[in-house]
Amino acid sequence: MAAARDVRGRPARRPLELRRDPIPASAKIRKILVANRGEIAVRVIRACRDLGIASVAVYSEVDRAALHVQMADEAYPLGAAAARESYLNISRVIEAARRSGAQAVHPGYGFLSENPEFAQACADAELIFIGPSAVSMRQLGSKTAARELARRHDVPMLAGAAALPTLQEALREAERAGFPVMLKASAGGGGKGMRRVERAQDLAGAYQLARTEAQSAFGDDTVYLERALDRPRHVEIQILADRRGNTIYLGERECSVQRRHQKIIEESPSARLSPQLRARMGDAAVRVARAAGYENAGTVEFLLDESGGFYFLEVNTRLQVEHPVTEMVAGIDMVAAQIQIAEGAPLPWRQEDIQPRGHAIECRIYAEDPANNFFPSPGRIAVWETPSGPGVRVDSGVYEGWQVPLEYDPLLAKLIAWGADRPEALRRLRRALGEFHISGIRHNLPFFRRALDDSTFTAGDVDTSFVERLLAQPRDLESEAAATRELENAAALAGALSYARQSQLVPESPAPSSSNWQQTARREGLR
Amino acid sequence: MRLLVQIGDTEVQLDLPSAGANPGTCALAGEPLEVDLCWIRELPGRALLSLLIGSRSYRLWVEQPGPEEAAWRVFSDDSEVLATILDPRRYSPASRNTHKDGLARITAPMPGRVVKLLVQAGDAIEAHQPLLVLEAMKMQNEVRSPKSGRVRQLAVSEGAAVSAQELLAEIE
Numbered sequence: 001m002a003a004a005r006d007v008r009g010r011p012a013r014r015p016l017e018l019r020r021d022p023i024p025a026s027a028k029i030r031k032i033l034v035a036n037r038g039e040i041a042v043r044v045i046r047a048c049r050d051l052g053i054a055s056v057a058v059y060s061e062v063d064r065a066a067l068h069v070q071m072a073d074e075a076y077p078l079g080a081a082a083a084r085e086s087y088l089n090i091s092r093v094i095e096a097a098r099r100s101g102a103q104a105v106h107p108g109y110g111f112l113s114e115n116p117e118f119a120q121a122c123a124d125a126e127l128i129f130i131g132p133s134a135v136s137m138r139q140l141g142s143k144t145a146a147r148e149l150a151r152r153h154d155v156p157m158l159a160g161a162a163a164l165p166t167l168q169e170a171l172r173e174a175e176r177a178g179f180p181v182m183l184k185a186s187a188g189g190g191g192k193g194m195r196r197v198e199r200a201q202d203l204a205g206a207y208q209l210a211r212t213e214a215q216s217a218f219g220d221d222t223v224y225l226e227r228a229l230d231r232p233r234h235v236e237i238q239i240l241a242d243r244r245g246n247t248i249y250l251g252e253r254e255c256s257v258q259r260r261h262q263k264i265i266e267e268s269p270s271a272r273l274s275p276q277l278r279a280r281m282g283d284a285a286v287r288v289a290r291a292a293g294y295e296n297a298g299t300v301e302f303l304l305d306e307s308g309g310f311y312f313l314e315v316n317t318r319l320q321v322e323h324p325v326t327e328m329v330a331g332i333d334m335v336a337a338q339i340q341i342a343e344g345a346p347l348p349w350r351q352e353d354i355q356p357r358g359h360a361i362e363c364r365i366y367a368e369d370p371a372n373n374f375f376p377s378p379g380r381i382a383v384w385e386t387p388s389g390p391g392v393r394v395d396s397g398v399y400e401g402w403q404v405p406l407e408y409d410p411l412l413a414k415l416i417a418w419g420a421d422r423p424e425a426l427r428r429l430r431r432a433l434g435e436f437h438i439s440g441i442r443h444n445l446p447f448f449r450r451a452l453d454d455s456t457f458t459a460g461d462v463d464t465s466f467v468e469r470l471l472a473q474p475r476d477l478e479s480e481a482a483a484t485r486e487l488e489n490a491a492a493l494a495g496a497l498s499y500a501r502q503s504q505l506v507p508e509s510p511a512p513s514s515s516n517w518q519q520t521a522r523r524e525g526l527r
Numbered sequence: 528m529r530l531l532v533q534i535g536d537t538e539v540q541l542d543l544p545s546a547g548a549n550p551g552t553c554a555l556a557g558e559p560l561e562v563d564l565c566w567i568r569e570l571p572g573r574a575l576l577s578l579l580i581g582s583r584s585y586r587l588w589v590e591q592p593g594p595e596e597a598a599w600r601v602f603s604d605d606s607e608v609l610a611t612i613l614d615p616r617r618y619s620p621a622s623r624n625t626h627k628d629g630l631a632r633i634t635a636p637m638p639g640r641v642v643k644l645l646v647q648a649g650d651a652i653e654a655h656q657p658l659l660v661l662e663a664m665k666m667q668n669e670v671r672s673p674k675s676g677r678v679r680q681l682a683v684s685e686g687a688a689v690s691a692q693e694l695l696a697e698i699e
Contacts, residue, residue: 382570383588434604437588439573449605483606489539489555490578490585491601492532495610496541496601497564498551498574499590500528503614 027344029053029128034068035118036108037087039397039413040321041068044106047335056100057091058243060086062405067397074100074384087111092116093146104128105341106335113318114141130342131318136292140315144186146288150312153287158303160226161169161453170207170225171200175233177227183207185214186222191261195277196228196288230312233304234258235270235415236316237285238326240337241294242347249282250330251356253299254320257451259374259467264444266322267361268329271460274308281310282351288315295321297338321364321414324395328360332491334380336496359425363433367410369442374453378406382440387432391418391425404441412443426458531613531637531689532665534597538638584596613637613691615663630699635689639663644685646696650678660698661689672698 031054034044041057043473044072045068048055057072062081069075076096078086086092088111097105103129114136122129131137140146144162161173163186174197181518183206185193187273193208193214207223215221234255241247242485253473254270255263285300292315299320301313325335328476332349341347370373384400396413398404404412417426417432451457483491542554563579567586575577578585588602599607613636617680646652649662657669659676679697683689 037589187657382573383575437589437602439588439602447605450579482604484606486583487585487603487606488534488537488608490580490583490587491608491610492534492539492541493550493553493555493560493562493580494532494576494578494585494587494589494601495599495608495612496532496543497578498591499530499612499614500543501566502591 026352029339029343031056031100031102032104032106032339033058033100033102034072034085034106034108035093035112037063037066037068037408038411041327042071042106042397043395045071045109046337047333049335050501051339052307053086053339056102058096062407065118067399074101083111083407090121094121097127098125102127104130106130107318109318109321116141117521128342130338131296132294132298136294137317140317142186143184143188143314146311146315149291150288153291155284155288155312156310158226160224162224164224165221166281167204167207171190171203174200174225176201177225179226181225182228183210183225184224185210185218187218187220188214193223195260229303229305231306231465233487234301235273235304236299236301237281239285239289239298239300241289241296242341243344244346246347247286247289247294248349249285250326250332250354252278252281253325255322256464257466257492258464262518263359264467265321265358265362266325268325269359277308295338297334322362324393324414324416325362328416329356329358330354341406358418358420359422360368360416361425361429362414362416363448364411365413365415366444367404367441368413368444370444370447374444376406376410377442379441380436383437385437387415387435391428392432411499413430426452449504488493531543533611533613534608535587549622558624576679592695594692613662615668629699631672633658633696633698635661635695637663641683641685641687641689645682646678649679652676652698653679674698
């Protein structure tokens with residue numbers, strides 16, 4: 001009998017599974033508390049269920065009806081809606097873990113995920129923190145310390161300087177690195193405390209602003225600077241490291257489609273990375289991780305210039321939002337791998353076992369209004385129809401009828417499409433975007449439809465200025481693609497028939513539901 | 528039932544059969560269309576419908592106009608179409624045109640011609656009293672006052688052609 005073949009006629013790969021044999025039964029995790037909310041909490045709960053591990057949700061007052069609470073095996077309230085009263089409150093999360101009898105805590109991303117005090121608090125409470133140790137988190141969490149570590153291990157980086165305590169030093173270092181420069185917060189993230197400075201005379205003002213912003217956002221006003229690149233690409237390397245010092249990379253993610261330093265579309269592999277460059281970047285990422293004694297999943301971020309030079313940016317000591325694109329091409333469940341690493345299992349793969357297959361692209365679906373400067377748009381989701389079909393994955397934390405709270409990040413879901421190559425992934429993503437229908441709140445689906453229709457994007461030729469240039473094109477973002485005349489006629493009919501139904505001037509056609517539609521019309525008055 | 532639908536700059540006249548379980552034969556700008564309609568989901572303020580026009584299939588979400596909006600929003604896979612429905616048989620000057628100071632601005636709900644004025648400036652009037660007769664799509668329609676009060680001004684004269692949203696009268 002012939003061996004199993006995949007769609008392209010190659011021998012099918014055996015499923016990648018971690019060996020659990022070497023782990024003593026006592027180290028096996030039987031219950032995990034998920035210290036997060038939204039789509040990532042749902043994602044972790046799914047991995048728990050796949051592994052036969054019980055899951056524990058925590059929730060704030062406004063999240064009682066959230067999807068992650070419904071899906072978990074147990075749920076514990078944390079407190080008020082404000083994150084510092086709930087998802088950022090270390091003692092309450094630890095207390096919930098203690099009450100539930102969980103052996104481990106998965107922090108997701110955001111909230112407490114990169115807080116060394118939380119990792120330490122878990123260790124002190126004899127809970128397994130599913131992530132790196134507090135020590136390596138501290139070492140890599142400070143951007144200036146991480147930069148120093150990377151420099152010592154011959155990882156390329158842009159000319160620049162660590163901590164700049166005075167304006168005089170900032171000026172001297174900026175002159176040495178050469179303008180333009182980027183001022184960045186050492187404790188930073190999400191673009192806060194970040195300033196591009198074109199000329200020496202603008203440095204003083206920008207320096208002060210960056211420090212103030214960093215202080216208010218992170219409670220730490222340490223800033224540093226780097227030479228700025230023109231139209232850089234943002235490429236990051238996913239790493240996995242076990243407790244025994246085995247560290248591998250799972251390829252890269254291209255994250256250049258950003259708005260105000262926030263990623264919106266990510267893909268893997270990068271459309272413009274040669275195998276040689278990938279290997280050099282991967283080796284550099286592994287060197288940084290090893291140097292920090294890193295354990296579990298992490299990401300090393302780089303900037304790429306137009307001539308293929310790459311420069312160390314920072315390390316994210318957690319699971320990333322965009323991890324699904326790596327999962328799709330590597331064929332690895334990264335959350336399951338995280339859990340098994342935390343149990344003490346050795347990595348079952350060597351670097352040469354990692355053979356990326358196909359191409360995956362992710363869109364971050366946010367509750368924000370593209371017509372109103374992407375302002376967050378909380379509210380009740382009236383319609384939530386998600387796409388499916390070949391190569392399509394939706395990681396969602398919401399449902400129809402859910403009231404999107406205004407206290408947290410407005411990420412609703414991630415739409416990921418996989419294809420045998422980039423064009424197929426793009427076609428499937430385009431199709432899936434058409435099947436996606438959200439109503440009742442504003443969302444950024446129209447933005448993605450527009451981005452995918454852009455020739456720069458389809459050619460894979462994006463840099464970090466792509467979104468800005470796309471939005472500068474004269475087109476009304478609120479309205480979606482132009483309709484054909486045929487569709488306009490159908491829309492005219494649909495509108496007229498709906499109007500007539502509300503006016504009750506045409507008899508009912510066989511309908512599968514009671515007519516809320518009409519009741520609403522009566523309530524609101526016919527117009 | 529005859530309706531006028533505005534999409535962008537174009538207007539199209541639609542005739543829907545007044546009886547029958549399904550629309551059946553409709554007319555779009557006078558051209559007959561075989562239409563089969565199925566309501567898939569009905570929710571407050573919105574509905575999903577399946578339309579077969581001839582044998583061409585459309586899956587469309589329709590949302591009724593919000594409080595400040597005139598247009599119905601129709602969504603297909605990739606596109607959104609704004610359709611404003613003008614019904615010559617029934618409309619009342621929208622109450623949203625009444626300002627806080629009590630001034631009601633009566634505007635033309637559709638393009639047409641003023642056939643007859645029924646009141647004069649300065650007249651005291653009752654709510655729902657006819658103010659003038661507007662002819663549109665070959666039908667005559669009485670435009671009524673949304674409130675009782677006094678006619679502050681008539682902005683049009685008999686025989687005048689008016690466009691949609693054009694001011695007809697003000698009631699104070």
